Amino acid sequence: MDHAEQKHLEQEIQKESALLKTVIDTVPIRIFWKDLESRYLGANKLFAEDANLQDVDQLIGKNDYDMPWKNEADLYRKMDKDIIDTGIAELNIEEPLTDKEGKHKWVSKFKxxxxxxxxxxxxxxxxxxxxxxxxxxxxxxxxxxxxxxHQAYHDTLTGLPNRLLFLDRLNQYIHKAHRNKQKVAVLFIDMDRFKEINDSLGHVFGDEAIKEVAQRIEGQIRETDTIGRFGGDEFIMIFNDISDPIVVVNIVQKIMQSMHDPIMIGGHSIYVTLSIGISIYPEDAETADDLLKNADAAMYRAKEDGRNTYKFYTEDMTQKVFERIALESKLRQSIKDENFMLYFQPQINGKDNRIMGIETLIRWEDGHKNFISPATFIPVAEETGLIIPLGQWILRSGMQQIVKWHADGLYPGRLAINISMLQLQKHDFISILEMLLEETGCQPQWLEIEVTESQIMKNPEQMILILQKINKLGISLSIDDFGTGYSSLSYLKRFPIDTLKIDQSFVKDLSDNEEDKAITKAVIALAESLNLRVIAEGVETEEQKSFLVSNGCINIQGYLYAKPMPADEMEKMLRGSL
Ligand SMILES: Nc1nc2c(ncn2[C@@H]2O[C@@H]3COP(=O)(O)O[C@H]4[C@@H](O)[C@H](n5cnc6c(=O)[nH]c(N)nc65)O[C@@H]4COP(=O)(O)O[C@H]3[C@H]2O)c(=O)[nH]1
Structure with a gap:
């Protein structure tokens, strides 16, 4: 190639590279290229501007950590590495980028x-x-x-779910409750005499009152409850996953109490009361429409009953709930007054009729010589938490009694005391036991704690830890109502228990029910194989006793020997057996 040709070729190359640069700088996108270490090798003008550089050459050798977008440098570098390692391009990436003014931008990128x-x-x-x-x-x-x-599903005045959303949620809760065999409560709430507020003060104030009522109701409910507004002065609510209608009443009472203070609007103080109707799934209806209809009907009955009250759809339920509330308040008062008694029932050796131990059972007299069964009030005490103070009273009184009998030179055997799950689960249960042992001077080996099978099997792992602590104190443990729950053998082996107590439902029909006979024999065999003591409760006849004794259950408790009795009678019996 002669000199002229060489020169021409160089000019051509220069022209082409100038054209290429023009193209790269003109195209309205940012272009850059980097080496294997993510260092910039070059870029177009627009890119240099983004990088806050006058000249593209200033870019060479720099990396993303030197750029305005250093916050995103880690992200970019990771992707560079992936592309280099795999050789696969990344297209249509949407990424954040911090520009030279520090603003956050979004870019669509390919590499x-x-x-x-x-x-x-x-x-x-x-x-x-x-x-x-x-x-x-x-x-x-x-x-x-x-x-x-939000507008389509919510009420504009209060922001609460409207009919559409409310019905949708109600249907969902009904399905869930159907699957899990739970209850759902639907409430219809109507502001009493709202028309008078509206007519006398005008719609604007009426609206303000509605908003305030909505807020007060919302302040009383759990996160899982739903409140909605269908328009006017009517609110509707759903309580899902309720165990007992009494739970609803507790919330309803709180809602009604939240209306006690007047609503202040435009210098007026307005007193608002509510009438509330309640229907329960599945008892009162099975569809959302019917539940609402029935709650509405109940609300009208609350109005007829003088307003400012609540009614369940069935009169029966309203009655039951009122009785329950009355019982709860009487129970509360009686606990304050320590108005209970302990009765005692001996546990007898069926072979030689000697007293082996005693179970203590609480008795409550309502002040009119009527005894209320513990089967009725213990569950109420458990639901309301009153079992904690009541349980402590039982423990203390039981310990005091057994100490007294020992001090009097009597031999009562171990005193079995029923303990509810709620007591066991309280973090300070063990320290309370220690405190009471110390206070009363009761020896731990004089005591046996009875827990029902169904209760401990609800949370066996947690129970093992608690029962071990009781066992360490030297107190024996007995599983009550055995056979009615679902004990797994592996747990039974791990519980530090001493006694299995055969439930009285099996003992009752021992004479003619082959299945009960088989279960009883199986429990006795199980106790034997686990080296546990076994006792039967509810033994009323000689026939039941001889079946039990001949099959290896020597310890007998029941009316056959004695009904539960007050301490003085029990003492006489103890003296008689000396
Ligand atoms: N038909 C029949 N019944 C007999 C016979 N022998 C005893 N009973 C009754 O059977 C129940 C046995 O108590 P439980 O299974 O622990 O069942 C107890 C226990 O779960 C609870 N309870 C009673 N006292 C206490 C207590 O002090 N604390 C706690 N947490 N629960 C208690 O209330 C339940 C009922 O207690 P009670 O009414 O005293 O009823 C007692 C007792 O009076 C018999 O031969 N035939």
């Missing part, structure tokens, strides 16, 4: 590996466009959509 003619990757080529506007539009659209959706 491809740069490959030489031998097929070796020597770097990365990337390009991106600013899509911040597009992103912002999308976000605004979503906000608008959400707002529209």
């Amino acid at each position: 491809v590996p740069l490959i030489d003619k031998n097929g070796k990757t020597f770097g990365i080529l990337g390009a991106y466009m600013d899509i911040t506007h597009k992103k912002e539009n999308e976000k605004n659209l979503k906000l608008q959509r959400d707002a529209l959706e």
Whole structure:
């Protein structure tokens, strides 16, 4: 090639590279290329501007940590590495980018590996466009959509779910309750004499009153409850997953109490009361419409009954709930007054009729010579938490009694005391036991704690830990009502127990029920194999006793020997057996 040709070729190359640079600098996207270490090898002008550099050459050798977007450098570098390692391009990436003014932007980017003619990757080529506007539009659209959706499902005045959403939720809760065999309560709440407020003070004040009532109701309910407004002065509520209608009444009472203070609107103080109707799934109805209809009907009866009250759909339920509430308040008072007695029932050796131990059973007289059964009030004490103070009274009184008998030179054997799960689960149960032992001077070996099988099997792992602590104190443990729950053998082996107590439901029909005979024999065999003591309760006849004794259950408790009796009678019996 002569000199002229050489010069011409150089001019052509220069022209082409100038054209290429013009193209790269004109195209309205940012272009850059990097080496294998993510260092910039070059870029177009727009990119240099983003990087806050006058000249593209200033970029060479720098990396993303030197750029305005250093916060995103880790992210970019990771992707560079992936592309270099895999040789696979990344297209349509949406990424954040901090611009030279420190603003957050969004870019749509692609990155491809740069490959030489031998097929070796020597770097990365990337390009991106600013899509911040597009992103912002999308976000605004979503906000608008959400707002529209909220409007479609919510009441504009209070922001509460409207009929559409409420019914949807109610249907969901009904399905769930059906699957899990739970109850759902639906409440219809109507503001009493709302029309008078509206007529005398006008709609604006009426609306304010509705808003305030909604807020006060919302302040009383759990997160899992739903409150809605169908319009006017009517609110509706759902309580799902309720164990007992009494739970609803507790919340209803709180809601009604929250209306005690007047609502202050425009210098007026308005007193609002509510009439509330309650229907329960599945007892009162099985569909959302029918539950609402029935709650509405109950609400009208609350109005007829003088307003400012609540009614269940069935009169029967209202009655039951009122009785329960009366019982709860009497129980509370009696616990304050320590108005209970302990009765004692001996546990007898069926072979030689000697007293082996005694079970203590609580008695409560309502002040009119009527005894209320512990089977009725113990569950109420458990639900209300009153079992904690009551249980402590039982423990203390039982310990005092056994100490007295020992001091009098009597031999009562071990005193079995029933303990409820709630007591066991209290974090300070063990320290209370220790405190009472110390206070009363009771020896731990004089005591046996009875826990029902169904209660301990609810949370066996937790129970093992608690029972071990009781056992360590030297107090024996007995599983009450054995055979009615679902004990697994592996747990039974791990519980530090001494005694299994065969439930009286099996003993009752021992004479003619083959199944009960078989279960009783199985429990006795189980106790034997685990080296546990076994006792039968509810033994009323000689026939039941001889079956039990001949099959290896020597310890007998029941009316056959003695009914539960007051301490002085028990003492006479103890003296008689001396
Ligand atoms: N039909 C029949 N019944 C007999 C016979 N022998 C005893 N009973 C009764 O059977 C129940 C046995 O008590 P439980 O299974 O622990 O069942 C107890 C226990 O779960 C609870 N309870 C009683 N006292 C206490 C207590 O001090 N604390 C706790 N947490 N629960 C207690 O209340 C339940 C009922 O207690 P009670 O009414 O005293 O009823 C007692 C007792 O009076 C018999 O031969 N025939």
